[in-house]
Amino acid sequence: MKTIINIAVAIIILIIQSNQGFAQDSRTRIKGMIEPYNVGISYDKTINLIFPYSIKSVDRGSADILVQKAAGIENVLQVKAAVEDFQPTNLTIITSEGALYSFSLRYQGNPAFLNLKIADLDIPSVPIVQFGHEMEYESQLKEISQRISSKQGFLNKIKDEGNDMAFSLEGIYIKDDQLYFQFSIENNSLIGYDIEQFRLFLRDSKKTKRSANQEVEIEPTYTAGNIQRIDGKSKQTVVAAVKKFTIPDKKHVTVEILEHNGGRRLELKIKNKTILKAKSI
Known part of the structure; x- marks a missing residue:
């Protein structure tokens, strides 16, 4: 009888562990996760991010980062560091075709690249953002x-x-x-x-x-x-x-x-x- 009870307890424990493992696996395997693209920026050089469509939204993770659209241009974002050796942070851009771009920014005194053409980089660009009629209209015109x-x-x-x-x-x-x-x-x-x-x-x-x-x-x-x-x-x-x-x-x-x-x-x-x-x- 004791043996039967021990076997039953062992089975229950295995079931619980299996469910926990499945739950943990479900949390870690997230479908559709957008990995940020790593970009090095510096204090005395400007990085130009050139997008295939006009920029509609910009969010910087820290005030240590300076961003601005190029004057008179809708698809070029200029980025540089406000301070040297800032803590790594992120940058999120949404463009008019509904694509969300995520960047991981780190300080780099001499950046490897100053001009990045986003359309030619290995960055996910599937339209996932839903705009109102005005945004869809602009994409159609383009x-x-x-x-x-x-x-x-x-x-x-x-x-x-x-x-x-x-x-x-x-x-x-x-x-x-x-x-x-x-x-x-x-x-x-x-x-x-x-x-x-x-x-x-x-x-x-x-x-x-x-x-x-x-x-x-x-x-x-x-x-x-x-x-x-x-x-x-x-x-x-x-x-x-x-x-x-x-x-x-x-x-x-x-x-x-x-x-x-x-x-x-x-x-x-x-x-x-x-x-x-x-x-x-």
């Missing part, structure tokens, strides 16, 4: 603009040239009440062209002597491509998305680029008949 950027243009008469620069309208596309204007900017000189302004506005076709020239700014909902600088001997495609419109009589759309501290100004004039040639995308 995806369509990128597709248009790679298309062959079908318009060839709307162009402005001068001072070894060429600016042309290559195509117009429409999808879901958005017009997409595909532009080409070409710099045939050795001198880089720094863009101070890239503007679209509605303008009167004729100005009478007694009235001022009326201009109405057209704000793009999204712009893809480099509208900061066109390097020497290079060509850039820019796609500007705007809410659909047609042009009233005696008016036209002007697209203008101005050079910073320079005299190379380029301008396109788009009439309503050209808008009506928009293709579906």
Whole structure:
């Protein structure tokens, strides 16, 4: 009888230990865990984290870390140490396509890398964050603009040239009440062209002597491509998305680029008949 009791107790103990082991195993094997990516930063050097989409949220684990978006740029985060030899901490970034990126930051006097292109690193980037309609809308605009950027243009008469620069309208596309204007900017000189302004506005076709020239700014909902600088001997495609419109009589759309501290100004004039040639995308 005593032997039977001992066997029963042993079985119960084994069952308990087995359940405990299973519970412990369940806790340690966490599906979907995002491992942080290790990055070394220093006090006197800036690290540039270049994301494939615009940055929507930044959280730093410590005040010993300084972060900021690059001026006028939505997808580049600049990071450096506020103090030397800080305690290791973390950095969390959420981008517009809904991806969460986790970084483990440590002090490194001479960082191995100063510029990290996140899309080319082994970092999980599956969209897991749910945004409102506005965020989803931006991601859609970006995806369509990128597709248009790679298309062959079908318009060839709307162009402005001068001072070894060429600016042309290559195509117009429409999808879901958005017009997409595909532009080409070409710099045939050795001198880089720094863009101070890239503007679209509605303008009167004729100005009478007694009235001022009326201009109405057209704000793009999204712009893809480099509208900061066109390097020497290079060509850039820019796609500007705007809410659909047609042009009233005696008016036209002007697209203008101005050079910073320079005299190379380029301008396109788009009439309503050209808008009506928009293709579906």
